[in-house]
Amino acid sequence: MGLIVQKFGGSSLATIDLVKRAARRVVETKRQGHRVITVVSARGHMTDELLDLAGQVSGAPPRRELDMLVATGEQQSVALMAMAIHALGEPAISFAAGQIGIFTDSQFTRARILNIDPRRILQELEQDRVVIVAGFQGVDEQDNITTLGRGGSDTTAVALAGVLGADLCEIYTDVDGVYTADPRVVPEARKLPSISYDEMLELASLGAAVMHSRSLEFAKKYRVPVLVRSSFQDGPGTLIVEETQEMENVVVRGAALTTDEAKLTLHQVPDRPGVAATICEHLDRHSINMDMIVQNTGEDGLTDFSFTVAKSDLPESLAAVEEAAREVGAKRISSDPNIAKVSVVGVGMRIHTGVGAKMFRALASADVNIQMISTSEIKISCVVDAADGKRALAVVHQAFRLETVGAPNDTATATGWTG
Amino acid sequence: MGLIVQKFGGSSLATIDLVKRAARRVVETKRQGHRVITVVSARGHMTDELLDLAGQVSGAPPRRELDMLVATGEQQSVALMAMAIHALGEPAISFAAGQIGIFTDSQFTRARILNIDPRRILQELEQDRVVIVAGFQGVDEQDNITTLGRGGSDTTAVALAGVLGADLCEIYTDVDGVYTADPRVVPEARKLPSISYDEMLELASLGAAVMHSRSLEFAKKYRVPVLVRSSFQDGPGTLIVEETQEMENVVVRGAALTTDEAKLTLHQVPDRPGVAATICEHLDRHSINMDMIVQNTGEDGLTDFSFTVAKSDLPESLAAVEEAAREVGAKRISSDPNIAKVSVVGVGMRIHTGVGAKMFRALASADVNIQMISTSEIKISCVVDAADGKRALAVVHQAFRLETVGAPNDTATATGWTG
Numbered sequence: 001m002g003l004i005v006q007k008f009g010g011s012s013l014a015t016i017d018l019v020k021r022a023a024r025r026v027v028e029t030k031r032q033g034h035r036v037i038t039v040v041s042a043r044g045h046m047t048d049e050l051l052d053l054a055g056q057v058s059g060a061p062p063r064r065e066l067d068m069l070v071a072t073g074e075q076q077s078v079a080l081m082a083m084a085i086h087a088l089g090e091p092a093i094s095f096a097a098g099q100i101g102i103f104t105d106s107q108f109t110r111a112r113i114l115n116i117d118p119r120r121i122l123q124e125l126e127q128d129r130v131v132i133v134a135g136f137q138g139v140d141e142q143d144n145i146t147t148l149g150r151g152g153s154d155t156t157a158v159a160l161a162g163v164l165g166a167d168l169c170e171i172y173t174d175v176d177g178v179y180t181a182d183p184r185v186v187p188e189a190r191k192l193p194s195i196s197y198d199e200m201l202e203l204a205s206l207g208a209a210v211m212h213s214r215s216l217e218f219a220k221k222y223r224v225p226v227l228v229r230s231s232f233q234d235g236p237g238t239l240i241v242e243e244t245q246e247m248e249n250v251v252v253r254g255a256a257l258t259t260d261e262a263k264l265t266l267h268q269v270p271d272r273p274g275v276a277a278t279i280c281e282h283l284d285r286h287s288i289n290m291d292m293i294v295q296n297t298g299e300d301g302l303t304d305f306s307f308t309v310a311k312s313d314l315p316e317s318l319a320a321v322e323e324a325a326r327e328v329g330a331k332r333i334s335s336d337p338n339i340a341k342v343s344v345v346g347v348g349m350r351i352h353t354g355v356g357a358k359m360f361r362a363l364a365s366a367d368v369n370i371q372m373i374s375t376s377e378i379k380i381s382c383v384v385d386a387a388d389g390k391r392a393l394a395v396v397h398q399a400f401r402l403e404t405v406g407a408p409n410d411t412a413t414a415t416g417w418t419g
Numbered sequence: 420m421g422l423i424v425q426k427f428g429g430s431s432l433a434t435i436d437l438v439k440r441a442a443r444r445v446v447e448t449k450r451q452g453h454r455v456i457t458v459v460s461a462r463g464h465m466t467d468e469l470l471d472l473a474g475q476v477s478g479a480p481p482r483r484e485l486d487m488l489v490a491t492g493e494q495q496s497v498a499l500m501a502m503a504i505h506a507l508g509e510p511a512i513s514f515a516a517g518q519i520g521i522f523t524d525s526q527f528t529r530a531r532i533l534n535i536d537p538r539r540i541l542q543e544l545e546q547d548r549v550v551i552v553a554g555f556q557g558v559d560e561q562d563n564i565t566t567l568g569r570g571g572s573d574t575t576a577v578a579l580a581g582v583l584g585a586d587l588c589e590i591y592t593d594v595d596g597v598y599t600a601d602p603r604v605v606p607e608a609r610k611l612p613s614i615s616y617d618e619m620l621e622l623a624s625l626g627a628a629v630m631h632s633r634s635l636e637f638a639k640k641y642r643v644p645v646l647v648r649s650s651f652q653d654g655p656g657t658l659i660v661e662e663t664q665e666m667e668n669v670v671v672r673g674a675a676l677t678t679d680e681a682k683l684t685l686h687q688v689p690d691r692p693g694v695a696a697t698i699c700e701h702l703d704r705h706s707i708n709m710d711m712i713v714q715n716t717g718e719d720g721l722t723d724f725s726f727t728v729a730k731s732d733l734p735e736s737l738a739a740v741e742e743a744a745r746e747v748g749a750k751r752i753s754s755d756p757n758i759a760k761v762s763v764v765g766v767g768m769r770i771h772t773g774v775g776a777k778m779f780r781a782l783a784s785a786d787v788n789i790q791m792i793s794t795s796e797i798k799i800s801c802v803v804d805a806a807d808g809k810r811a812l813a814v815v816h817q818a819f820r821l822e823t824v825g826a827p828n829d830t831a832t833a834t835g836w837t838g
Contacts, residue, residue, distance in 0.1 A: 016475045050495070056435045057499050058506035065505070068513050069498035072491035076469070079488035080476050086484070087477035094487050098517065099562050143518050 002167035003125075004029055007039040007135065007157035011174040012231035013077055014044035022172065022231060023084035026130055030090055035125045037164070039135040039157040040081050042073025063108035067137070067147045071096070074134035074153070081132050092130040095120070097137040097145070102156065104138035104146045111138055111146035113155065113218075116163045133160065151212020158215045162222025169219070169226045170237075171211060176230035177238035178203065178210050180402035181255045185390055188397060190406025192253065193236065196243040199253050202345040202379045206256035216240070243347055251348035251355055252400040257393040258341045261291060261308040263371065263383060264321055268331035269305050271298035275328045279305060282324035288313045292341070292374045292381060305330075306372055308383065311337055339371065340389030342396055343381040356380055362399035368392045421586035422544075423448055426458040426554065426576035430593040431650035432496055433463035441591065441650060442503035445549055449509055454544045456583070458554045458576040459500055461492025482527035486556070486566045490515070493553035493572070500551050511549040514539070516556040516564070521575065523557035523565045530557055530565035532574065535582045552579065570631020577634045581641025588638070588645045589656075590630060595649035596657035597622065597629050599821035600674045604809055607816060609825025611672060612655065615662035618672050621764040621798045625675035635659070662766055670767035670774055671819040676812040677760045680710060680727040682791065682802060683740055687750035688724050690717035694747045698724060701743035707732045711760070711793045711800060724749075725791055727802065730756055758790065759808030761815055762800040775799055781818035787811045 006029065008022045022040075030036045041047075050070045054061045078094035085092035101117030124131045135153025138146045148155050154171060161169035176191065178200065183189040195203075197220035204213050210228050219226050219240065229237035247253075269275055276295060283290055293307040309317045314337055325333050342363075349355050356373075359380055363370055368391065372383035384392050397403070425448065427441045441459075449455050461469075469489045473480045497513035504511035520536030543550045554572025557565045567574050573590060580588035595610065597619065602608040614622075616639035623632045629647050638645050638659065648656030666672075688694055695714060702709055712726040728736045733756055744752050761782075768774050775792075778799055782789055787810065791802035803811050816822070 016472065019476060053435065053495075053499065054502055057438060058502040060506075061502040062505050065498045065501045065513055068501070068515075069495055072494045072498075075491045075494070076472075076488055079484045080472065082484045082487070083473055083477040083480040086481055087479075094484055096487075096564075099564075145515075145518075 001033045001035065003035045003037070003164060005037045005039060005157050005161040005164075005166045005169045006172065007153060007170065008041065008172045008231060009153065009174065010041040010044055010046070012172050013040060013081075016080075018231070019043070019080050020084050023081060023088055025172070025231070026085055027088045027090050030130055036130050037121065037125070037160055037166070038081060038130060038132045039153055039160065040074060040077040040132065041135050041153040042070070043077050043080075046073040046076070064144055067108045067145050070147060071134070071137045071145045074136050078132045078134045085130050085132070090130055091128060092132055093124050094132040094134075096134045097156075098139040098143060100133060102138040102159075104140055104148070106140040106142070106144065106146065108144075108146055110149035111140070113138060113148065113159050116159060118164055121160075121164065149214075151215050154211050154215035155218055158218040158222070158224050158226065161224040162218060166224065169224050171226060171228045172231035173210065173228065174230070174232065175210060175228070176233065176235050177228055178208060178240075178254070180253070180406045181393060181397050182257065185257060186255075186394055186397045188403040190403055192238050192406045194239040194241055195253055196247055196347050197240060198243065198378055199345050199347055200240050202343075202376075203254050203256060206343050206345070207258050208254075208256065211240075248348045248351050250346060250405055251352045252344045252346035252402065253348075253405060254345050255393055255397050255400070255402060256343045256345070257389050258343070259386060259389055260311050261339060261341060262311045262314040262317075262335060262337040263306060263308050263339050264314075264317055264333070264335045265304055265306040266321060266325055266328070266330040266333055267304050268302040270329050271301050271303040276305065278328050279321070279324045282320045282327070283309075283317065286316050286320040288317050288320060292372060292383065294372045294374055308339070308341070308372075338386040339383050340386045340392065341381050341383050342389065342392040343379055344396060344400060345379045347378050349378050349380070358399055359396055362395045363392055366391055366395040368395070420452045420454065422454045422456070422583060424456045424458060424576050424580040424583075424585045424588045425591060426572060426589065427460065427500075427591045427650060428572065428593065429460040429463055429465070431591050432459060432500075435499075437650070438462070438499050439503050442500060442507055444591070444650070445500075445504055446507045446509050449549055455549050456540065456544070456579055456585070457500060457549060457551045458572055458579065459493060459496040459551065460554050460572040461489070462496055462499075465492040465495070483563055486527045486564050489566060490553070490556045490564045493555050497551045497553045504549050504551070509549055510547060511551055512543050513551040513553075515553045516575075517558040517562060519552060521557040523559055523567070525559040525561070525563065525565065527563075527565055529568035530559070532557060532567070532578050535578060537583055540579070540583065568633075570634050573630050573634035574637055577637040577641070577643050577645065580643040581637060585643065588643050590645060590647045591650035592629065592647060593649070593651065594629060594647070595652065595654050596647055597627060597659075597673070599672070599825045600812060600816050601676065604676060605674075605813055605816045607822040609822055611657050611825045613658040613660055614672055615666055615766050616659060617662065617797055618764050618766055619659050621762075621795075622673050622675060625762050625764070626677050627673075627675065630659075667767045667770050669765060669824055670771045671763045671765035671821065672767075672824060673764050674812055674816050674819070674821060675762045675764070676808050677762070678805060678808055679730050680758060680760060681730045681733040681736075681754060681756040682725060682727050682758045683736055683752070683754045684723055684725040685740060685744055685747070685749040685752055686723050687721040689748050690720050690722040695724065697747050698740070698743045701739045701746070702736065705735050705739040707736050707739060711791060711802065713791045713793055727758070727760070727791075757805040758802050759805045759811065760800050760802050761808065761811040762798055763815060763819060764798045766797050768797050768799070777818055778815055781814045782811055785810055785814040787814070
């Protein structure tokens with residue numbers, strides 16, 4: 001008999017029939033002899049609808065009140081889920097975050113969990129009840145309701161699993177697992193049976209919308225095994241776990257394409273200490289996140305400094321870069337919104353050599369020109385022309401034989417990746 | 420500078436424009452120098468919609484979970500109201516019942532307030548904030564969310580006003596005050612400037628839907644002056660207050676017609692001790708509320724025993740009465756769903772004589788036959804044929820010159836009475 005946390009996202013609860021379906025999953029798991037904690041999100045698009053209401057009331061609503069408002073979405077879900085489980089003959093009890101002591105800081109709309117009091121949950125589990133917890137929310141030390149920001153319900157689920165030492169945290173969602181690449185772009189992409197926290201974190205930052213980074217960091221910290229599964233069909237899903245030595249036998253576990261970035265370059269910047277810092281400080285002052293940053297060894301005391309930003313930040317970034325260019329004495333600025341970034345991720349890179357060469361050779365063989373290269377311990381990213389993006393992803397996927405890494409797909413509707 | 424509690428019902432918050440209108444009222448009151456506590460209901464028909472959702476999930480949802488579900492309606496209202504007030508430039512903070520310590524018993528869906536902790540509210544008022552409280556809800560000692568049943572938001576408002584010693588509790592609703600009779604039935608009906616708690620309690624039990632009895636009992640107990648006003652237009656409303664000696668100068672303050680009852684009679688019942696008790700016990704066993712109970716002095720050791728019940732309870736009542744008739748030895752049972760009850764209410768009856776005679780004479784002059792009569796200290800009720808109901812109400816209203824009791828109407832849309 002184990003302790004299992006099961007989390008159901010908004011799309012998995014969008015209709016009453018889906019609520020009942022989720023309840024059947026929970027009841028099945030309980031009847032297999034497990035103790036079950038269920039974490040639920042707001043149903044369907046309720047959070048967005050509530051935010052829209054708030055927007056009609058005020059152009060700048062206080063963030064405390066936004067949290068008070070949107071937290072009702074999850075509270076409705078827990079109550080309905082408790083009723084549905086009860087109707088199937090199993091005892092269940094619902095809780096808002098404040099009732100079971102999910103304590104956060106007071107950063108409304110993006111609070112962080114500080115502490116969870118497990119006592120009430122353990123009491124209820126001992127009474128043989130399914131415990132249903134509102135995801136996405138907490139309370140601060142003054143008992144104000146807070147919310148955890150994007151991916152918050154996953155964070156709640158993983159944090160509960162961690163604090164209570166659960167054997168497994170199941171994330172039921174509208175995708176059936178994590179793929180070697182976005183199957184909408186690469187038809188050969190395969191579903192991965194398992195993946196390490198670090199690999200998943202890299203893929204999440206590259207657009208795999210399966211889980212939000214913060215919840216993955218929690219999972220990694222508390223070593224919670226996370227199983228991502230579809231709520232609409234059966235199937236094994238993908239297990240996100242601690243890295244094993246065996247995992248390193250696979251050099252690359254996944255590949256990704258991102259197309260929402262733009263590139264900026266300061267040309268012929270004096271090659272002296274403090275230049276990079278000055279440029280970044282100007283971007284910081286405009287609250288712009290830089291992603292890839294590349295600077296090469298210079299010639300004649302001059303160098304080029306390039307980086308990428310979110311496409312939507314490009315106009316603001318240009319203003320910041322013009323200030324920076326004046327200050328550091330750059331000769332020229334250029335920018336290009338028509339880029340794509342192709343990346344490969346795998347813990348195997350730590351011990352295998354030649355990964356970069358294989359990737360660059362694959363791109364060259366497809367006549368794809370590489371504009372920028374950036375590497376980390378388990379990731380290599382190349383910026384290419386936007387028009388080459390999909391072709392680049394396909395050849396890289398092929399070069400690393402990723403269609404042999406995953407299991408044969410059990411569905412054709414996978415959408416675990418955002419474009 | 421006073422302390423004012425302002426309560427807005429669901430119809431007063433049904434649209435975002437109405438929420439903003441209510442917020443303007445609150446801000447006006449605050450800018451007149453008052454401290455303001457605002458109590459709000461769920462918006463529009465949200466409570467019914469949530470109950471409908473619950474019904475789709477389960478035929479018999481646990482009542483704890485029903486409360487968890489419907490309490491979200493008021494929580495949304497407080498948040499939106501806080502945003503709207505904030506947008507008008509005044510600081511405001513919203514609270515669910517649990518956050519400010521509105522403690523109730525654990526009778527889910529019909530809990531009673533046991534205790535209110537005023538500390539957090541007083542702290543926030545001292546910070547010059549408008550305090551916005553979710554009506555209709557509380558928490559029990561285990562921090563489970565409870566709701567107060569029908570009229571619950573009024574009860575919250577009056578209870579807060581009582582505990583905090585507020586100078587006034589304003590109930591903003593979709594009617595503009597309390598009338599001498601239902602103006603839809605009696606066009607001459609006038610709005611009352613003021614009325615005593617006891618009179619209002621009697622009129623509420625006769626269908627004046629302005630406020631629920633339980634909140635009126637609270638108001639009476641804590642001597643909270645309650646002002647019933649329209650949220651849709653300006654106007655003085657009706658003040659519900661402690662009885663003054665002056666009030667007794669008016670014999671009758673209001674008249675009412677109820678048409679939702681049926682009459683049952685046990686004919687030729689042996690006239691001996693215990694008969695009435697036996698009959699009532701049978702009705703109790705079927706959980707049927709009896710309203711008017713009339714038994715006259717008998718002849719030949721036999722008497723007739725009549726009472727009224729809600730029309731919807733008639734079939735069940737007949738079953739109960741048949742059992743009772745066998746036990747007490749009644750000769751015959753009769754029932755009539757086609758009745759109406761005409762009543763007059765006024766504290767002046769305590770000192771004035773001839774009220775009954777005047778009422779009965781008025782009915783006789785209109786050729787209305789009286790089937791049953793029942794009196795209390797401040798009320799006289801007559802059961803008549805349903806077809807005579809409206810005419811009976813009109814002649815009684817005229818006989819007591821009620822069109823001179825109230826103020827001239829400032830609206831033609833009054834609907835303070837349910838049919």
